[in-house]
């Protein structure tokens with residue numbers, strides 16, 4: 001199952017400039033693994049050894065995955081994943 | 091205050107800008123005991139940040155040459171501190187203010203700006219601060235006569251505020267002792283203006299620009315130049331060195347100076363002080379004399395209130 005993933009401007013060098021890409025997986029963690037295969041380096045930007053980096057938020061629809069089971073959060077058909085920097089920058 | 095009283099009765103909030111203290115750090119610098127490290131406390135400005143200097147100068151210069159008149163609305167893109175500063179001076183000087191910011195700016199920032207009567211326009215959080223810049227330009231282009239657009243990234247008054255303020259204050263307070271100056275790059279106004287003044291000093295002062303070590307980072311206020319719209323006021327020749335700092339190192343230093351120095355600062359200040367202390371430690375290890383000044387841009391409590399995306403959990 002392919003999930004649409006929205007990529008923030010700061011990471012688009014890793015996706016060839018694309019603001020939306022697709023990746024497959026049953027959970028958020030699986031999708032990130034697959035994302036990293038398609039766009040090497042992405043996983044390292046998003047996760048550290050403890051999980052999602054402190055200054056990055058990952059959303060399934062409107063829900064922050066921190067409250068829905070983290071990387072184990074299961075995805076349904078049609079779910080959209082957004083990677084949102086915790087800060088606005090500049 | 092040592093034995094004398096300083097009169098500080100002022101007529102307008104704009105007179106409270108600048109002349110900030112330099113505080114010597116004593117505890118996070120244990121491994122550099124012979125190399126003093128000073129923090130320049132920009133949170134002492136009335137709007138609580140270093141950006142008061144630039145905002146005030148951009149407003150005053152534009153009032154002087156007629157770009158900003160009573161009938162115009164001041165509009166700019168800002169993720170926070172500059173917006174607070176515009177809002178504060180706008181209220182004090184009778185100027186209407188409209189700000190463009192990404193919607194993931196912390197609630198505290200929005201609330202402070204609104205408290206002064208400012209109107210906020212939101213840009214896409216995924217586009218970051220560059221998205222806010224583009225949206226502000228678009229709004230201005232649709233009705234240019236209606237707005238005064240200071241464009242802090244391109245406005246020479248921004249670095250000039252530091253050339254005439256921050257730089258001379260540091261030289262007045264430390265004279266020939268300072269050997270290194272450390273500041274992060276956002277619009278780069280602080281570094282451009284201060285470095286230009288320090289470079290005119292008769293003794294060499296090394297200027298070190300702090301930058302986040304990657305494009306996606308948590309050092310609010312700072313820009314990763316390689317992946318950003320480069321500000322027209324930025325000239326990499328103005329500083330001697332770029333010092334990349336990770337989000338984790340910046341955040342950890344912000345925690346340390348709170349606990350060990352009683353100084354609760356924002357994350358960009360944590361990054362600046364991390365670099366300043368590291369430079370002092372290196373000088374100490376090499377047995378070289380030195381004196382390092384780092385900019386403290388704002389207070390940590392500006393980052394307390396949960397971000398919209400994080401309101402359901404505690405840090």
Ligand SMILES: Cc1ncc(COP(=O)(O)O)c(C=O)c1O
Pocket residue numbers: 090139140141170171172274275276277278279280281310311312356358359387388
């Ligand atoms: C918290 C914070 N730190 C650092 C900076 C960077 O300062 P400058 O824009 O002068 O480079 C800013 C300004 O945007 C800021 O708000």
